Amino acid sequence: xxxxxxxxxxxxxxxxxxxxxxxxxxxxxxxxxxxxxxxxxxxxxxxxxxxxxxxxxxxxxxxxxxxxxxxxxxxxxxxxxxxxxxxxxxxxxxxxxxxxxxxxxxxxxxxxxxxxxxxxxxxxxxxxxxxxxxxxxxxxxxxxxxxxxxxxxxxxxxxxxxxxxxxxxxxxxxxxxxxxxxxxxxxxxxxxxxxxxxxxxxxxxxxxxxxxxxxxxxxxxxxxxxxxxxxxxxxxxxxxxxxxxxxxxxxxxxxxxxxxxxxxxxxxxxxxxxxxxxxxxxxxxxxxxxxxxxxxxxxxxxxxxxxxxxxxxxxxxxxxxxxxxxxxxxxxxxxxxxxxxxxxxxxxxxxxxxxxxxxxxxxxxxxxxxxxxxxxxxxxxxxxxxxxxxxxxxxxxxxxxxxxxxxxxxxxxxxxxxxxxxxxxxxxxxxxxxxxxxxxxxxxxxxxxxxxxxxxxxxxxxxxxxxxxxxxxxxxxxxxxxxxxxxxxxxxxxxxxxxxxxxxxxxxxxxxxxxxxxxxxxxxxxxxxxxxxxxxxxxxxxxxxxxxxxxxxxxxxxxxxxxxxxxxxxxxxxxxxxxxxxxxxxxxxxxxxxxxxxxxxxxxxxxxxxxxxxxxxxxxxxxxxxxxxxxxxxxxxxxxxxxxxxxxxxxxxxxxxxxxxxxxxxxxxxxxxxxxxxxxxxxxxxxxxxxxxxxxxxxxxxxxxxxxxxxxxxxxxxxxx
Amino acid sequence: xxxxxxxxxxxxxxxxxxxxxxxxxxxxxxxxxxxxxxxxxxxxxxxxxxxxxxxxxxxxxxxxxxxxxxxxxxxxxxxxxxxxxxxxxxxxxxxxxxxxxxxxxxxxxxxxxxxxxxxxxxxxxxxxxxxxxxxxxxxxxxxxxxxxxxxxxxxxxxxxxxxxxxxxx
Numbered sequence: 001x002x003x004x005x006x007x008x009x010x011x012x013x014x015x016x017x018x019x020x021x022x023x024x025x026x027x028x029x030x031x032x033x034x035x036x037x038x039x040x041x042x043x044x045x046x047x048x049x050x051x052x053x054x055x056x057x058x059x060x061x062x063x064x065x066x067x068x069x070x071x072x073x074x075x076x077x078x079x080x081x082x083x084x085x086x087x088x089x090x091x092x093x094x095x096x097x098x099x100x101x102x103x104x105x106x107x108x109x110x111x112x113x114x115x116x117x118x119x120x121x122x123x124x125x126x127x128x129x130x131x132x133x134x135x136x137x138x139x140x141x142x143x144x145x146x147x148x149x150x151x152x153x154x155x156x157x158x159x160x161x162x163x164x165x166x167x168x169x170x171x172x173x174x175x176x177x178x179x180x181x182x183x184x185x186x187x188x189x190x191x192x193x194x195x196x197x198x199x200x201x202x203x204x205x206x207x208x209x210x211x212x213x214x215x216x217x218x219x220x221x222x223x224x225x226x227x228x229x230x231x232x233x234x235x236x237x238x239x240x241x242x243x244x245x246x247x248x249x250x251x252x253x254x255x256x257x258x259x260x261x262x263x264x265x266x267x268x269x270x271x272x273x274x275x276x277x278x279x280x281x282x283x284x285x286x287x288x289x290x291x292x293x294x295x296x297x298x299x300x301x302x303x304x305x306x307x308x309x310x311x312x313x314x315x316x317x318x319x320x321x322x323x324x325x326x327x328x329x330x331x332x333x334x335x336x337x338x339x340x341x342x343x344x345x346x347x348x349x350x351x352x353x354x355x356x357x358x359x360x361x362x363x364x365x366x367x368x369x370x371x372x373x374x375x376x377x378x379x380x381x382x383x384x385x386x387x388x389x390x391x392x393x394x395x396x397x398x399x400x401x402x403x404x405x406x407x408x409x410x411x412x413x414x415x416x417x418x419x420x421x422x423x424x425x426x427x428x429x430x431x432x433x434x435x436x437x438x439x440x441x442x443x444x445x446x447x448x449x450x451x452x453x454x455x456x457x458x459x460x461x462x463x464x465x466x467x468x469x470x471x472x473x474x475x476x477x478x479x480x481x482x483x484x485x486x487x488x489x490x491x492x493x494x495x496x497x498x499x500x501x502x503x504x505x506x507x508x509x510x511x512x513x514x515x516x517x518x519x520x521x522x523x524x525x526x527x528x529x530x531x532x533x534x535x536x537x538x539x540x541x542x543x544x545x546x547x548x549x550x551x552x553x554x555x556x557x558x559x560x561x562x563x564x565x566x567x568x569x570x571x572x573x574x575x576x577x578x579x580x581x582x583x584x585x586x587x588x589x590x591x592x593x594x595x596x597x598x599x600x601x602x603x604x605x606x607x608x609x610x611x612x613x614x615x616x617x618x619x620x621x622x623x624x625x626x627x628x629x630x631x632x633x634x635x636x637x638x639x640x641x642x643x644x645x646x647x648x649x650x651x652x653x654x655x656x657x658x659x660x661x662x663x664x665x666x667x668x669x670x671x672x673x674x675x676x677x678x679x680x681x682x683x684x685x686x687x688x689x690x691x692x693x694x695x696x697x698x699x700x701x702x703x704x705x706x707x708x709x710x711x712x713x714x715x716x717x718x719x720x721x
Numbered sequence: 722x723x724x725x726x727x728x729x730x731x732x733x734x735x736x737x738x739x740x741x742x743x744x745x746x747x748x749x750x751x752x753x754x755x756x757x758x759x760x761x762x763x764x765x766x767x768x769x770x771x772x773x774x775x776x777x778x779x780x781x782x783x784x785x786x787x788x789x790x791x792x793x794x795x796x797x798x799x800x801x802x803x804x805x806x807x808x809x810x811x812x813x814x815x816x817x818x819x820x821x822x823x824x825x826x827x828x829x830x831x832x833x834x835x836x837x838x839x840x841x842x843x844x845x846x847x848x849x850x851x852x853x854x855x856x857x858x859x860x861x862x863x864x865x866x867x868x869x870x871x872x873x874x875x876x877x878x879x880x881x882x883x884x885x886x887x888x889x890x
Contacts, residue, residue: 697741
């Protein structure tokens with residue numbers, strides 16, 4: 001057997017691969033959604049309101065450090081203002097909060113006073129109704145950045161983004177722009193350092209007035225109602241801008257303190273006003289233009305959509321995790337059951353597909369469909385002829401151009417016949433072989449597959465049970481060297497020793513592989529031979545047999561050695577053909593889902609399993625990968641790694657079990673680790689391409705060709721059928 | 722031997738599963754593809770809009786500095802009062818507050834010294850603040866309503882030295 005030759009990729013598809021652009025666009029959108037969600041949700045620092053210790057303040061003008069809490073730094077000039085005597089501007093940061101903001105508003109309303117709320121953009125986007133209520137009750141709204149970012153430490157782009165988006169959140173909720181800004185983590189004017197001053201200047205350049213506090217209630221530390229009251233109450237009659245919080249945590253102390261201290265201060269002669277009113281500011285809030293409102297509403301919906309998308313995908317992610325684990329448990333359990341049963345049966349008892357007391361000894365016909373199989377046909381035919389079971393070999397040459405038929409004839413092997421036909425496809429070649437077959441049991445084998453001497457004998461034994469219509473053998477990869485070979489080896493071992501045993505136990509075998517399968521002649525005749533409707537005639541045929549009521553079983557001791565594709569390109573084409581063909585067969589037999597009896601078992605169990613695990617899960621897999629990257633960036637990386645490791649361990653354990661069942665050394669497990677990076681992606685991209693091709697209804701060039709064996713591709717140019 | 726009932730030599734005119742010779746499904750998929758592109762592009766614009774430019778503000782200004790507005794004289798005040806005044810009695814309260822605004826303003830071009838808060842103005846507020854506790858219940862409810870009125874906030878810029886936004890009706 002030789003390794004397949006490279007073929008120009010033109011044979012793969014005829015249509016431009018627009019679906020990759022679609023996939024890329026969707027993943028881009030998903031990445032953007034995750035970015036928005038990650039930025040707004042997981043970088044937000046609301047609640048952590050501890051002012052950072054100030055740095056150097058050499059560049060801060062004395063006007064600021066010694067001035068009022070309201071700072072206008074614009075056009076090269078700096079002006080500061082403080083509230084007039086006996087006036088207090090209550091300011092609430094970090095809201096709106098669905099629990100505490102309404103309570104604060106109730107207190108303010110009870111005492112008929114107005115205040116200023118510096119809202120965090122993400123919270124405002126989340127609860128625009130609360131912001132509207134704040135405005136409706138006569139209060140004032142200012143910007144407190146989008147995510148409560150410490151702008152002193154933020155790079156320029158983030159400062160700008162935080163201010164713009166914070167403003168847009170206010171506009172989206174109220175339809176007004178605000179020119180008041182309070183930097184998160186800010187202190188009183190005396191505490192402004194160089195970094196804080198640069199933020200104030202930048203905000204000023206954008207038109208903002210920066211509102212610091214002249215008095216800090218320190219309510220964020222929850223020091224007790226009495227302490228908050230003490231902190232709020234001004235000493236003397238000087239006007240104050242008081243810092244309070246309506247968001248970022250439990251604010252019950254704040255609410256209680258306000259309710260008590262407001263009437264006390266009113267009694268002392270203080271008036272409570274908004275920041276704008278206390279400093280005589282005009283136009284603190286003004287109606288936004290239509291364009292600004294559109295842009296802000298746009299942001300609102302963008303963020304909402306992102307949140308929805310991420311939430312939906314997170315749910316799907318959990319579901320896919322559950323499915324993965326459930327599948328692992330199911331196959332391991334079923335494989336164990338299958339193995340125990342097989343052992344028991346081999347020691348004498350009877351069951352469908354078990355070796356009965358009287359073994360099958362009648363001769364069988366082995367059909368080898370071949371199209372340009374010159375490289376591997378000799379080894380294949382010789383290995384079949386050497387079987388311990390009496391065999392008749394029919395090699396059907398499907399119009400080969402490389403002299404495959406001549407080669408076989410020149411071998412002069414006894415019991416080997418060559419039937420030639422004009423090129424008509426693999427299904428037609430198999431039917432030709434069927435017509436030429438002389439025996440009641442048919443074994444089908446690919447032209448590049450080598451049998452062990454006892455393979456045929458083992459394969460046909462389950463047919464002693466009259467209910468069994470077909471038997472699947474155990475295909476094994478011969479060329480395991482290299483990463484690609486190791487991956488496929490592992491995949492075959494798992495696929496045959498776990499999934500196929502499950503299908504056997506559940507009586508819903510969807511595929512007897514073309515590489516090795518035994519069929520009862522009468523069963524084939526009942527379903528009308530091999531159909532050429534699909535690219536996966538083996539799957540199509542097996543499903544037809546199941547629906548006809550035949551049991552299809554798995555015989556793990558019937559081993560066939562096949563040459564796996566050795567290049568990514570060849571592997572891609574093979575899997576594309578398999579996947580597309582399987583989809584075709586599933587679609588063709590979709591009515592089995594609602595049928596009763598054996599057909600229903602195939603439809604609901606077999607097709608359901610294939611749909612879930614081989615179509616839907618791979619279609620969703622790219623999202624898993626994008627999510628993993630997202631988790632590493634925005635979530636706790638150790639959690640993501642932990643979750644990933646958990647799935648890897650599940651995979652490792654199931655693979656180890658499969659290897660053990662097949663008597664293979666466990667050292668092949670190393671490939672599981674590498675499977676995560678290229679193989680997985682290749683496999684799901686194949687599914688995506690197949691689904692797209694199926695939906696679009698495009699015709700593949702290889703509808704007739706290129707489905708012989710597992711790796712050789714026809715040398716002659718293929719025609720589009 | 723017995724020939725299979727179904728020869729299945731897939732003739733070229735036989736359409737395999739999924740293949741749509743009319744190409745209608747392909748066209749539909751192409752159309753869908755472009756819709757996906759458009760939707761993704763629209764979405765990206767949605768979420769990236771803050772990067773493209775935020776709302777322009779700058780319509781707010783502190784009370785004019787002393788050199789522009791003489792304290793208490795306030796030549797512009799009457800006009801201010803006359804515009805929204807008749808409609809809102811509470812405006813007088815606001816006007817009286819604003820009357821002492823200049824006194825509270827520290828206006829410092831960078832480099833100059835801070836003026837701070839002039840002490841003398843402390844004497845005036847008691848007059849205005851004295852009725853405040855009692856009047857605050859009544860009048861302040863009026864501004865509550867008025868401040869939500871866009872028309873009111875428009876009137877304020879009209880009084881100022883640097884209106885950046887034309888008043889709207």
